[in-house]
Amino acid sequence: MPCKLDEILYLCEKYEVPFIEDAAEALGSTYRGKKLGSFGEMSVISFNGNKIITTSGGGALLSSKENLITKAKFLASQAREDAVHYEHAETGYNYRMSNISAGIGRGQLEVIEERVNQRRANYYFYEERLKNLPGLTFQEETPNSFSNRWLTAILIDPTLSGGTTRGSIRKHLLEENIESRPVWKPMHLQPVFKDAAYFGGNVAEGIFEKGLCLPSGSGLTSNEIERIIHMIRINH
């Protein structure tokens, strides 16, 4: 889901902060008609196994600045100097994508539009059939955005739902062998960062407490989504 890019870009420019765009989930989404992954001084897209297209692992680094791409390629291929033998003047990494993985990724790029349509269809199916349940809300597209709807997530507010929680829905779905997951736990709540400074309010915390990611694969059939919707409705 595209974020408030106008505002973020304005602040980055004002305070001279380079904008690094994490578009890991966002291939196929646009903001003001421009593709996500093309806004950052450097941007990243993930091709991990759960993404809208996948190379089983890895991703892509994007930039319109040629010097940054040259440097990234250099570091990703063991920082090899221009010599016939292996010569290293600085430490590099082995972050290249294999030809085979890249071939799989390029093949899937041809069907990205179809995948986006499938994911968006999942979202509208869920939304249409569940939006009237009390306390349950969906994430609307932000102004000027087109979302790939890679993942359909809902918020369940137990004060309005009569006690149904994201945890109770998850449990009922699991009993039917249907996997759903809480939305991502915010970084400031991760034990590894318990001693780190934290700024801001509790918006992310609230979303974590109420948010549930529903099954969203491109290959879901309407019968499967009907079954998931049925399980949510009868347990609400």
Ligand SMILES: Cc1ncc(COP(=O)(O)O)c(C=O)c1O
């Ligand atoms: C917003 C965001 N950033 C980064 C990542 C990590 O991507 P990868 O698994 O390719 O390292 C993910 C993965 O889901 C993500 O959703």
